Amino acid sequence: MTRWTVMGEKAKRELLAARAFLAAVAEPPAPALAGFVAERGPCRAVGLIQREKAPPDVAAEVEARRWHVSGEQLLAAAESAGVRLVVPEDPEWPRGAFDGLSGARSIDLPGMAEPIALWVRGKAVLSEAAEQAVAVVGARAASGYGEHVAAEFGHELATAGFTVVSGAAYGIDGAAHRGALAAGGLTVAFLACGVDVDYPAGHGRLLRVIADQGVVVSEYPLGTPPRKHRFLVRNRLIASVGQATVVVEASARSGAANTANTADALGRPVLAVPGPVTSKNSVGCHGMVRSGQAVLVTRTQEVLEALSPLGALPAVEIPAQHRRTDGLHPDARRLHDALTGTDCASADELARDSGLPLGKVRALLPELELAGFVTRSEGGWSATE
Amino acid sequence: MTRWTVMGEKAKRELLAARAFLAAVAEPPAPALAGFVAERGPCRAVGLIQREKAPPDVAAEVEARRWHVSGEQLLAAAESAGVRLVVPEDPEWPRGAFDGLSGARSIDLPGMAEPIALWVRGKAVLSEAAEQAVAVVGARAASGYGEHVAAEFGHELATAGFTVVSGAAYGIDGAAHRGALAAGGLTVAFLACGVDVDYPAGHGRLLRVIADQGVVVSEYPLGTPPRKHRFLVRNRLIASVGQATVVVEASARSGAANTANTADALGRPVLAVPGPVTSKNSVGCHGMVRSGQAVLVTRTQEVLEALSPLGALPAVEIPAQHRRTDGLHPDARRLHDALTGTDCASADELARDSGLPLGKVRALLPELELAGFVTRSEGGWSATE
Numbered sequence: 016m017t018r019w020t021v022m023g024e025k026a027k028r029e030l031l032a033a034r035a036f037l038a039a040v041a042e043p044p045a046p047a048l049a050g051f052v053a054e055r056g057p058c059r060a061v062g063l064i065q066r067e068k069a070p071p072d073v074a075a076e077v078e079a080r081r082w083h084v085s086g087e088q089l090l091a092a093a094e095s096a097g098v099r100l101v102v103p104e105d106p107e108w109p110r111g112a113f114d115g116l117s118g119a120r121s122i123d124l125p126g127m128a129e130p131i132a133l134w135v136r137g138k139a140v141l142s143e144a145a146e147q148a149v150a151v152v153g154a155r156a157a158s159g160y161g162e163h164v165a166a167e168f169g170h171e172l173a174t175a176g177f178t179v180v181s182g183a184a185y186g187i188d189g190a191a192h193r194g195a196l197a198a199g200g201l202t203v204a205f206l207a208c209g210v211d212v213d214y215p216a217g218h219g220r221l222l223r224v225i226a227d228q229g230v231v232v233s234e235y236p237l238g239t240p241p242r243k244h245r246f247l248v249r250n251r252l253i254a255s256v257g258q259a260t261v262v263v264e265a266s267a268r269s270g271a272a273n274t275a276n277t278a279d280a281l282g283r284p285v286l287a288v289p290g291p292v293t294s295k296n297s298v299g300c301h302g303m304v305r306s307g308q309a310v311l312v313t314r315t316q317e318v319l320e321a322l323s324p325l326g327a328l329p330a331v332e333i334p335a336q337h338r339r340t341d342g343l344h345p346d347a348r349r350l351h352d353a354l355t356g357t358d359c360a361s362a363d364e365l366a367r368d369s370g371l372p373l374g375k376v377r378a379l380l381p382e383l384e385l386a387g388f389v390t391r392s393e394g395g396w397s398a399t400e
Numbered sequence: 401m402t403r404w405t406v407m408g409e410k411a412k413r414e415l416l417a418a419r420a421f422l423a424a425v426a427e428p429p430a431p432a433l434a435g436f437v438a439e440r441g442p443c444r445a446v447g448l449i450q451r452e453k454a455p456p457d458v459a460a461e462v463e464a465r466r467w468h469v470s471g472e473q474l475l476a477a478a479e480s481a482g483v484r485l486v487v488p489e490d491p492e493w494p495r496g497a498f499d500g501l502s503g504a505r506s507i508d509l510p511g512m513a514e515p516i517a518l519w520v521r522g523k524a525v526l527s528e529a530a531e532q533a534v535a536v537v538g539a540r541a542a543s544g545y546g547e548h549v550a551a552e553f554g555h556e557l558a559t560a561g562f563t564v565v566s567g568a569a570y571g572i573d574g575a576a577h578r579g580a581l582a583a584g585g586l587t588v589a590f591l592a593c594g595v596d597v598d599y600p601a602g603h604g605r606l607l608r609v610i611a612d613q614g615v616v617v618s619e620y621p622l623g624t625p626p627r628k629h630r631f632l633v634r635n636r637l638i639a640s641v642g643q644a645t646v647v648v649e650a651s652a653r654s655g656a657a658n659t660a661n662t663a664d665a666l667g668r669p670v671l672a673v674p675g676p677v678t679s680k681n682s683v684g685c686h687g688m689v690r691s692g693q694a695v696l697v698t699r700t701q702e703v704l705e706a707l708s709p710l711g712a713l714p715a716v717e718i719p720a721q722h723r724r725t726d727g728l729h730p731d732a733r734r735l736h737d738a739l740t741g742t743d744c745a746s747a748d749e750l751a752r753d754s755g756l757p758l759g760k761v762r763a764l765l766p767e768l769e770l771a772g773f774v775t776r777s778e779g780g781w782s783a784t785e
Contacts, residue, residue: 041753042734079751155570160676174488242737244730289674289686291545300675301698304689311696313677313686345629350428352627366464370427373464 019104028090032333033057034102034132035093036086039046039236040064040077043248047072049117049128056211057102057131061086090237094331096211096237098136107135109145112256117282124280127251130234133189136210144201144230148178149318150278152250152271153187153264158296161187161264164288166194166260171315178229180205182249183222185215187263187271192225202229203214205252207245209237247273254278259322261286262309265299275309284321285309346371350379351388351398357392404489413475418442419487419517420478421471424621425449425462429634432457434502434513438525442487443515446471455610461508474621481596481622483521492520494530497641500666509665512636515619518713522615529586529615531754533563535642535663537635537656538649543681550575551582553646556700558585563614565590567634568607570600572648572656577610587614590637592630593685594622628746632658639663644707647694650684657684660694669693669706699763725773731756735764736773744779 051073113129169191179195183204195202200286254277265271287309290297303309312371353369366373383389437445474526500516554576564580566573581588598604639662650656673695675682688694738754751758768774
């Protein structure tokens with residue numbers, strides 16, 4: 016394949032038109048077509064399709080739209096809308112990000128395929144945005160708790176230099192994008208419709224802000240309406256661009272579970288945020304942890320640990336609240352315990368109460384006094400406050 | 401050892417007095433003394449201690465109280481308070497429940513020891529109550545959420561025929577006991593003080609209700625005040641009587657974590673209930689799940705699964721919400737998707753929109769019509785509501 020940088024403008028244009036055609040002529044994912052393009056190259060593939068010389072599996076995928084798609088027209092419309100087509104030959108293509116998908120071959124991901132091209136709207140460079148990226152996904156009908164946590168994770172991941180990848184849906188997705196935006200970070204929204212379609216309708220402004228600071232991306236040509244199956248198909252792009260997928264809230268049946276399954280099949284860590292067991296929004300997350308598909312995470316630091324090049328999670332460090340008596344030997348602590356609540360006690364009484372030998376009590380008391388834990392008065396020993 | 405049932409009253413009394421003495425003469429856990437009693441038998445052990453003929457490690461454990469304890473007096477005081485002493489020779493002893501503790505030998509449980517005798521207040525039979533028992537423990541400063549969940553688990557475990565074992569503390573413990581009581585079930589409270597001491601003060605009434613329906617149990621003689629270290633020592637009894645330990649809420653540093661550690665060292669399942677990551681009360685539970693010490697559980701059914709004799713957790717079944725189109729072939733669903741939002745579409749249009757070959761669309765439409773998913777009118781095809 017000719018390097019993009021040394022390719023003439025005309026050759027680039029032909030290549031873009033070819034990929035625009037190929038991306039639109041079959042409904043993604045089109046595993047036969049993707050394999051055919053990878054094998055023959057995009058321009059040759061277009062020629063063979065248009066001359067009805069494609070193999071039967073490819074022909075079946077493109078039959079319905081073969082005579083209805085024009086790559087040139089799609090490109091022209093995108094240009095006037097300020098949308099660009101990013102293709103694998105372009106340095107802006109997130110190299111390697113979709114490799115795991117080029118497997119109708121993979122038994123874990125039947126029917127999957129890498130995208131043939133991506134429509135991109137926005138100021139960020141997709142390849143750079145995808146370099147260090149974490150997917151944050153979850154329920155649309157999220158709880159206030161879930162949105163709060165998603166926004167926190169989005170904000171902290173962005174602050175840590177990670178791009179937040181999500182699907183621009185209501186609920187968790189939107190909160191994660193907003194968190195990243197508020198941190199001045201990069202965020203990528205993969206849509207299940209054209210990048211010019213404001214879906215969901217209430218997120219039109221959010222999508223414009225994402226495009227201003229990050230990118231809005233889709234496999235579908237401008238104007239393509241969302242469809243149920245397109246959300247599932249789109250999810251594979253989120254799962255494969257994210258180096259890990261964090262599921263913040265997910266009900267028993269959710270698109271987030273689908274994204275998590277894909278991330279899992281791709282060998283990417285799946286991380287699930289727990290929540291109240293009384294909330295239906297966390298049922299999916301808890302199920303993923305119980306089945307072993309996901310690792311439970313409670314804060315961004317734990318997400319970063321899952322991404323550490325060592326692969327292993329470092330030991331969990333629970334920040335402990337320290338007590339004054341923590342450093343004491345267990346016997347000294349037992350003696351100190353026996354002093355609590357008594358006003359003045361003799362060594363003898365303390366030995367009986369604590370069960371420690373009198374000799375040990377006599378040896379420990381002056382040490383505790385020196386350390387400021389006990390005081391001696393005429394009536395006996397007392398604990399200091 | 402002579403069988404309890406054929407033992408004369410005098411022999412029983414002597415045995416009880418000996419064990420009452422032994423249980424009080426050293427501060428639990430007293431591994432040397434426990435080993436000594438197991439080896440020599442309680443009455444011989446008392447004689448050797450009183451004649452100062454015990455080995456040095458035993459002598460050190462009993463030195464402070466040797467001349468201050470009378471088994472007979474302890475028994476008499478208990479009798480007049482309606483409290484009985486349950487000893488390993490008695491059929492009421494929960495046989496096997498403490499076996500894992502008789503290990504100053506165990507490297508996982510250094511300094512542990514089985515109890516020498518147990519003071520019991522209440523109407524239930526300890527051995528029967530301990531037969532099928534689950535420990536439910538957690539934070540004293542629990543949230544409303546935590547108390548709600550603990551009460552639910554307590555209620556459901558009791559309903560399922562399990563005894564709820566806990567520590568009668570404020571917060572999770574109290575809620576778990578109350579749940580079991582409300583279900584008319586059995587519950588056992590292990591105290592870190594004498595069974596006649598109302599601790600915590602506000603749980604005096606609860607302790608009386610527990611005694612009415614279950615049992616209140618302690619290693620400590622009547623009147624013994626609680627001490628910090630006694631809570632930790634007491635926790636080992638909760639962990640070993642419970643066939644599993646459920647931690648409902650636990651902050652980073654908590655007694656519940658200590659109970660969980662003991663249960664873990666004893667090889668009993670530790671189960672942790674998740675909660676909001678924004679709650680400090682769930683930090684300990686999440687940490688246990690992350691470290692692999694605990695299995696995440698969200699409902700009683702999952703606790704019972706962990707106790708199943710098969711040992712393995714059955715696959716997680718997430719109750720799915722079914723959609724009308726669930727049974728459809730993916731191609732049929734894609735076609736149905738394409739119909740959504742259009743009023744009247746031709747097979748040709750539907751093929752282009754869905755990307756399915758026209759032949760397939762023409763074959764699928766009548767099938768979908770028969771199944772009631774689409775209707776045909778003069779203008780074309782529409783989806784039914």
